[in-house]
Amino acid sequence: MRTREQYIEGLKKLKKNLYFRGEKIGRDHEDLEQSVNVIAQTFDAAHDPETKDLFTATSHLTGETINRFCHVHQSTEDLHNKQDMTRALCRKAGYCVGRCMGTDALNAINAISYEADKANKGETAYHENFLKWLENFQKNDLVGSCAQTDTKGLRMMRPSEQPDPDSYLHVVERKSDGIIVRGCKVHISFAAVADEILVLPTRAMTPDDSDYAVAFAVPADHEGVKHVVTPHNMRKREHIPRGVDFGAVDSYVIFDDVFVPWERVFLCGEHLHGSLCAGLFALFHRHSYSGCKPAIGDIILGMVSLAAEINGIDKAPHIREKMSEIIQIAELGYAAGFTASEMGKPELNIPGLGTVPFGPGAYIPNAIYANVGRCHTGESVYHEQEILCDVAGGIPATFPFEGDLVNEDLKPLLEKYIKRNPNIPIEDQIKFWMLFVDLNVSSLGGALNYAGMHGGGSPIMEQIAITSQYDIKAREDMVRALAGMSEKDKKKDKK
Numbered sequence: 001m002r003t004r005e006q007y008i009e010g011l012k013k014l015k016k017n018l019y020f021r022g023e024k025i026g027r028d029h030e031d032l033e034q035s036v037n038v039i040a041q042t043f044d045a046a047h048d049p050e051t052k053d054l055f056t057a058t059s060h061l062t063g064e065t066i067n068r069f070c071h072v073h074q075s076t077e078d079l080h081n082k083q084d085m086t087r088a089l090c091r092k093a094g095y096c097v098g099r100c101m102g103t104d105a106l107n108a109i110n111a112i113s114y115e116a117d118k119a120n121k122g123e124t125a126y127h128e129n130f131l132k133w134l135e136n137f138q139k140n141d142l143v144g145s146c147a148q149t150d151t152k153g154l155r156m157m158r159p160s161e162q163p164d165p166d167s168y169l170h171v172v173e174r175k176s177d178g179i180i181v182r183g184c185k186v187h188i189s190f191a192a193v194a195d196e197i198l199v200l201p202t203r204a205m206t207p208d209d210s211d212y213a214v215a216f217a218v219p220a221d222h223e224g225v226k227h228v229v230t231p232h233n234m235r236k237r238e239h240i241p242r243g244v245d246f247g248a249v250d251s252y253v254i255f256d257d258v259f260v261p262w263e264r265v266f267l268c269g270e271h272l273h274g275s276l277c278a279g280l281f282a283l284f285h286r287h288s289y290s291g292c293k294p295a296i297g298d299i300i301l302g303m304v305s306l307a308a309e310i311n312g313i314d315k316a317p318h319i320r321e322k323m324s325e326i327i328q329i330a331e332l333g334y335a336a337g338f339t340a341s342e343m344g345k346p347e348l349n350i351p352g353l354g355t356v357p358f359g360p361g362a363y364i365p366n367a368i369y370a371n372v373g374r375c376h377t378g379e380s381v382y383h384e385q386e387i388l389c390d391v392a393g394g395i396p397a398t399f400p401f402e403g404d405l406v407n408e409d410l411k412p413l414l415e416k417y418i419k420r421n422p423n424i425p426i427e428d429q430i431k432f433w434m435l436f437v438d439l440n441v442s443s444l445g446g447a448l449n450y451a452g453m454h455g456g457g458s459p460i461m462e463q464i465a466i467t468s469q470y471d472i473k474a475r476e477d478m479v480r481a482l483a484g485m486s487e488k489d490k491k492k493d494k495k
C-alpha cells in the first residue's frame with residue numbers, strides 16, 4: 001500500500017493535461033493542493049494503527065492486504081466496512097472523501113464484465129481484461145475516479161437520437177488492437193487528482209445505442225484526454241489556523257478521439273449490459289452516500305449546536321426541534337445503508353427478470369434500501385442548509401476576511417463586535433464562523449451541496465429505482481384483502 005507521499009509523487013509524474021483558467025497546469029498546482037489533501041488522507045487512514053483494520057481489506061485476487069478503496073466487496077461485512085469507512089473519513093474531511101467513485105465503478109464493472117462475457121458465450125474477454133487491470137490497480141494502490149455522467153444534450157432523447165452524436169461518449173471506431181472513443185464526461189469528481197479514470201455508461205439504452213454501451217479504464221493523463229477543472233477550496237489561511245485544509249475538484253473530461261487498447265476495454269456494444277452497468281454503478285454509489293451523507297449530517301449538527309450556543313439560543317425550543325430533524329436525516333440515511341449492507345447478496349434486480357444471481361460472487365447492496373436512504377438524504381440537502389442559515393443568522397454571509405481579523409487597528413474592534421457569547425473565547429468564535437463560511441457560504445459549499453443533491457443521480461432517478469423494484473402490487477393485494485375486494489383479474493392484467 002502507498003503512503004500519502006508516494007501518491008503525491010505519483011501525481012507529479014503524470015503528463016500535463018489539466019486546463020484551469022485557460023492554462024495547462026500540473027497536478028502540483030496550488031489550487032489542487034486541498035483536493036490532493038483529501039485523497040491523501042485515504043492513504044494515511046490505511047496506515048494508521050487506529051484505523052487500518054477498517055481501511056484495509058484482503059484482495060480476493062492475490063490474498064494481499066490492500067487499501068479498501070481498491071477492494072471488490074466479498075461479503076456483507078465488506079459492505080458494512082465500506083459504509084463505516086466512508087462515514088469515518090468524511091467526518092474528518094468535513095465533507096467528500098473523493099475516492100469512493102472509483103471503488104463504486106470497479107465494483108460495478110466487476111459484475112457487468114463477467115455477465116457480458118457469459119451472455120457472449122466466451123466470445124469476449126471483458127472480465128479477464130478487468131481482473132488484470134484490477135490486479136495492477138490494487139498492487140499499485142491507485143486512485144480511481146468514475147466518469148459516468150455524459151453531457152446528455154436534450155434530456156428526453158436517447159443517445160442515438162441526439163442532434164449531436166457526441167452528446168454521449170461513444171465508440172467511433174473499432175480496430176484490431178482497440179477502440180477509438182469520443183465524447184465528454186462532466187462533473188467528474190477528483191479526476192484531476194486521480195491515477196485512473198473508469199468510464200461507464202450513464203443511462204438505459206436500446207439496440208440503437210450500442211455504440212454508447214462502452215466501459216473502460218484509462219490513466220488520467222492518457223493521450224487525447226483533456227480535463228477542464230473547477231477547483232473549489234476553503235479560503236487560504238495564513239494567520240488563523242484551521243483543523244483541516246480540504247477542497248474539491250471536478251472536471252469536464254474530454255475524450256478527443258481517444259484510443260483505448262482492448263485490454264483496457266470492459267464492455268463494448270452490449271446495450272443491455274450498458275444499461276445494467278449504469279444502474280449498478282448508481283446503486284453502489286448511492287450506498288456510498290449512506291456513509292458520507294450521515295457524516296455530513298454529523299458536521300451540520302455540530303455546526304447548528306455550536307452556532308446556537310454562540311448566539312445564546314441553545315435553550316430555545318425550536319433549536320431542539322431542528323437538531324432532531326438533522327439527526328433523523330443522518331441516522332435514517334445510515335440505517336438504510338446499514339440494511340442495504342446487511343441484505344447485500346451477489347444478486348441484482350433486473351426489470352422483467354426479478355432478482356437473479358449476478359456477477360462472479362461479489363456482494364451488491366440491497367437496491368431498495370440503498371436508494372431509499374440516498375433519496376431521503378439527497379432531498380434533504382437544502383433543508384439542512386435552511387436550518388443552518390436560520391440558526392446562524394446573517395453573520396456567515398458577511399464575515400470579515402482573515403486579513404481584517406488580524407489587522408492591528410481592526411482586531412480589537414472586530415473581536416468586540418463579533419463576540420456574542422462571553423463564555424466562549426472570542427478566538428474560538430471567530431474560528432467557528434470561519435469554518436462555517438468555508439463549508440456553507442463559499443464556492444466549495446455551493447458545489448458540495450449540488451453534489452449532495454445530484455451525485456449518484458438526481459432524486460427522480462432514485463424514485464424510479466425504488467418504485468420500479470418495489471413490490472407495489474403485493475401492497476395492492478393487501479388492501480384488496482383488507483377491504484374484501486375481489487381479486488384482480490390477472491388475465492385482464494396481461495392484456
Ligand SMILES: Cc1cc2nc3c(=O)[nH]c(=O)nc-3n(C[C@H](O)[C@H](O)[C@H](O)COP(=O)(O)OP(=O)(O)OC[C@H]3O[C@@H](n4cnc5c(N)ncnc54)[C@H](O)[C@@H]3O)c2cc1C
Nearest residue numbers: 146147148149155156187188189450451454456457458460
Ligand atoms: C459536484 C458534482 C460532482 C459530481 N461528480 C460526479 C462524478 O464523479 N462522476 C460522475 O459520473 N458524475 C458526477 N456528477 C454528476 C451527477 O451524477 C449528475 O449531476 C446527476 O446524475 C444529474 O445529471 P445532470 O447533472 O445531467 O442533471 P439532469 O439529468 O439534466 O437533471 C436536471 C433535471 O432534469 C430532469 N431530467 C433529466 N433527464 C430527464 C428525462 N429523461 N425526463 C424527465 N426529466 C429529466 C432531472 O430529474 C432534473 O430535474 C457530479 C455532479 C455534481 C454536481
